[in-house]
Amino acid sequence: MGALTTRALQHRTTAGQGAGPHPDVGCGPGTNTDFFRSADYLGVDINPAYIKSARRKHKQPFIVADVTTYNGDSAGKFDFILINSFLHHVCDADVSTVLSRTAEWLTLHGHIHIIEVVLPGDRSIPQLLAKWDRGQYIRSLNHWRTLFETHLEIAAFEPFALKMMGRPLWSMVYCKGRRRP
Numbered sequence: 001m002g003a004l005t006t007r008a009l010q011h012r013t014t015a016g017q018g019a020g021p022h023p024d025v026g027c028g029p030g031t032n033t034d035f036f037r038s039a040d041y042l043g044v045d046i047n048p049a050y051i052k053s054a055r056r057k058h059k060q061p062f063i064v065a066d067v068t069t070y071n072g073d074s075a076g077k078f079d080f081i082l083i084n085s086f087l088h089h090v091c092d093a094d095v096s097t098v099l100s101r102t103a104e105w106l107t108l109h110g111h112i113h114i115i116e117v118v119l120p121g122d123r124s125i126p127q128l129l130a131k132w133d134r135g136q137y138i139r140s141l142n143h144w145r146t147l148f149e150t151h152l153e154i155a156a157f158e159p160f161a162l163k164m165m166g167r168p169l170w171s172m173v174y175c176k177g178r179r180r181p
Helices: 004-009 048-057 092-105 125-132 142-151
Strands: 022-025 040-047 063-064 078-084 106-118 152-164 167-179
Touching: 022 092, 040 048, 048 063, 078 092, 092 106, 092 142, 092 167, 106 142, 106 152, 125 142, 142 167
Parallel strands: 022 040, 022 078, 040 063, 078 106
Antiparallel strands: 106 167, 152 167
16 A cells, blocks of 8 residues: 555655755555655664565665664654654554654655555544554544644645446545744
């Protein structure tokens, strides 16, 4: 699902423009790496097995790190950070920490680009698929908005559906935000 949701991101911004590198937070096994072929990319994940797999498949840098505690030379360095389908795997407190920390990493005009699965309120295929997801913290659209607005100045907040043969399968949200002044 990661690569599919990144296609939605490509319609909203051009990955890899501006100052780099461009962190992909919660990169897993490098699912989104190919979208950054022409960019200075940095995959970040807490899972050493995912990073090992990503390093075998891609010729980009990857680091094993917990973004809630990572103290690399990151403050004010990045103008593009991707967080794709990661936050629904962590509790609200950890989402808050991730958003606060990554917002500190941004340049003055940089943005965090977030794509997340949404738990629809109706009984539907998207609701069923969301409940089957491995993430234990799939949230409603309003819950996501509240979490994002708490930590970021929102430039875009766009719900969308991932479809197959014209039928919605997942309800998603794209959020573009920057560090609060």
